Amino acid sequence: MLMKLMRLIVFALTAVTVAVFAVVFITEKVTDDKTIPVIKVEKGILEVKAGAKEEELLAGVTAYDEKDGDITDRILVESIGKFSEIGYCKVTYAVSDSDNHLVTARRQIHYTNYKPPKFKLSRPLVFSVYKEMNIVGTVGATDCLDGDISQNVIIFSPDYESGKEGTFTLRATVMNSKGDSAEINLPMLVEKTSNNSPEIKLSEYLIYVKKGKTPDWASYIKDTADASGLDAELEIEIETDYKAGKKGMYNIDYYGTDINGYTGHTRLIAVVE
Numbered sequence: 001m002l003m004k005l006m007r008l009i010v011f012a013l014t015a016v017t018v019a020v021f022a023v024v025f026i027t028e029k030v031t032d033d034k035t036i037p038v039i040k041v042e043k044g045i046l047e048v049k050a051g052a053k054e055e056e057l058l059a060g061v062t063a064y065d066e067k068d069g070d071i072t073d074r075i076l077v078e079s080i081g082k083f084s085e086i087g088y089c090k091v092t093y094a095v096s097d098s099d100n101h102l103v104t105a106r107r108q109i110h111y112t113n114y115k116p117p118k119f120k121l122s123r124p125l126v127f128s129v130y131k132e133m134n135i136v137g138t139v140g141a142t143d144c145l146d147g148d149i150s151q152n153v154i155i156f157s158p159d160y161e162s163g164k165e166g167t168f169t170l171r172a173t174v175m176n177s178k179g180d181s182a183e184i185n186l187p188m189l190v191e192k193t194s195n196n197s198p199e200i201k202l203s204e205y206l207i208y209v210k211k212g213k214t215p216d217w218a219s220y221i222k223d224t225a226d227a228s229g230l231d232a233e234l235e236i237e238i239e240t241d242y243k244a245g246k247k248g249m250y251n252i253d254y255y256g257t258d259i260n261g262y263t264g265h266t267r268l269i270a271v272v273e
Helices: 002-031
Strands: 038-041 046-048 061-065 076-080 088-096 102-111 118-121 126-128 139-143 154-156 166-175 181-191 199-202 206-209 221-225 235-240 248-257 263-272
Touching (some): 118 181, 181 263, 199 263
Antiparallel strands (some): 088 102, 154 166, 248 263
16 A cells, blocks of 8 residues: 555656646747847948947948847947958847847948058167167057057068167067058168267157158257266257158267267157158
8 A cells, every 4th residue: 555655746746747747848838939130231331540449340231130139239349350452341230139139241341541551660760889779669559449559560670780870770570460561771770989978858750741841959968968978058059961852761860069068979860641
């Protein structure tokens, strides 16, 4: 009798378990969302400026899901690819519904004001033949999309000879995140310099100038000092072959002489675009 009762209890529990499982399984099948979101993108190329915010990149993009309705506010910019041609690339959008169904869409964008990377100098390219020359970190670069990309700059000199005076070439190359690269060949001067020579510090050592413009060269003088680094007034002379109406690279040489007759030299490089 006891065994029979136990069998009945086990059978009843099994039946209840199967019934509950069936109810849950059927409920999930009935309520499971099989719909997939749809992203709609306006036709044509989206034109934006460098530094465009996400909301600008999302212009003309909407998303809808049969269960959730309008889910445009859930769209994100997933990634922006490399240039297919200068200034043009693909942006990828992504959106997911409440059941985590994820879809993506792409379209082409055009950065209307895109400019290739530009270089900058942290110091003048004027060195003493008597001192060890160190050009590491001398050349940096900025990009209208990525900002400072100095860490990507590669520099070398194809013709420099240690211990020799003269003008040599410092070549710099850089690439931004979109795959666009820039290169520049800068004049690097090695000369005999007295240990007593004063110093002329400039606010910049490499500038880009629009064709037809002539900057005020004296305005780039930031500070002057004697050989020991103390502030000192110098008699300044500026020499250059700069031509505002002709594209190219020009040297603006600053010579500063102190009261003892010692002369220091520094250089600003101007690129006329």
